[in-house]
Amino acid sequence: MEVILKEDVANLGHRGDVVKVADGYGRNFLLPRKLALQATAANKAVIDQMKSAAARRSATEKVQAEQLLAQLEPVVLTFTRKSGESGHLFGSVTSADIAAELATKGFDIDRRKITLADAIKSLGNHEVSIRLHREVTAHVKVKVNGDANDEAAAATEAVQAPAETSAE
Template structure:
């Protein structure tokens, strides 16, 4: 399917380019998102008449995005979440959570502008991408911790505060331990034999009482 890009699309083209893509990609993503229109004869003629206006609007929005990018230069977010000792969150951190936190800091960023490869489910330091414009992106630091104190530690170390679990893979057994196990087994067998043969001390006490 031939389409006209209404904005820059990574690995595809720039504003005004006519490109050929798979129908599914166009119908399910590019067209619904407003990133392209069908390259019909009529649309091509209309777009050419509006090209200069579209380019002007694009340059204006790009300039605003670059300004916002500078405002976000030194921003670092902290999100506190309960988590297990191994760092697994009791829940998760989503793009909506990040958007809400940014709005609390007077930065109007929608959750659709925030790019996460997957939902955050562990404590730690993350680099989160924000798409301010098709041609302007900004990475910010996100610190996911249990408490403010642990957030400070994670900020300094760059690592999540979790309990280290040492795995002992040594299958060898101390000879002394083997001897102790053997003696315990022998004592247990001896007691069992005495009970079976009627030599249980408790039996002797019972017999005396009967006399």
Template structure:
């Protein structure tokens, strides 16, 4: 019996795959639970259409993420902070600070996408990774300098 899986089924396949199963397994387990549909010509055409739509949408999202990554590379961020002894900051620069600085420069980025392992606590220039898409990661240059009194 040929079926199209609607969801991932352990030891059988991933959602969207056409699988061949024994009739009893398909009729008594997969179909009643809504895990699969019969692989008739109409359902196969619909699956192919959904795959092409999903691929086009994924390509559009990736292109958008690559454009944002390019814009991030061209948009350095400078943050002024109060400094104490030996150029140590009174506090730190966090992902939220970087996200707010990027928004002020016209680049909308979610703070959770900024991959800052630990907050920046010293002066200097840093390159911070930004996760934009599952395949695309950008980098933003962050310069932390002393605040002028």
């Protein structure tokens, strides 16, 4: 089945491309989600208009993405999570957490644009890529700190333990 893509689809093509896909993928995924049109003679006549409109839209989106990139570069996101003694987190920091933190700072970024190989599961500084446009990728610094209550409890236990042994 040949389809004309209305949106960029990962590992398939960009907006306005005519691609050949499996019948089931086209009928059950692309067409119902309005990601593509069936490539009929009438739709192929419209493809040139779609490509020119897509090129203009892509150009404006790229300019907006570059402006957003300039705003995102100095941003440092800080998360406080409970962690074990070795620095491993009880849980993780996911792309949804990063998107929510960016939203609190005034950036409306979809969590699917945030690329993490795996969820962040350790304390320290990490760098996360955000794909703003197919040609523009921002890198945001993420700092994961241990919970202050865990550190305070560990420090209190360390102080109390020697005091008890000396009293005996």
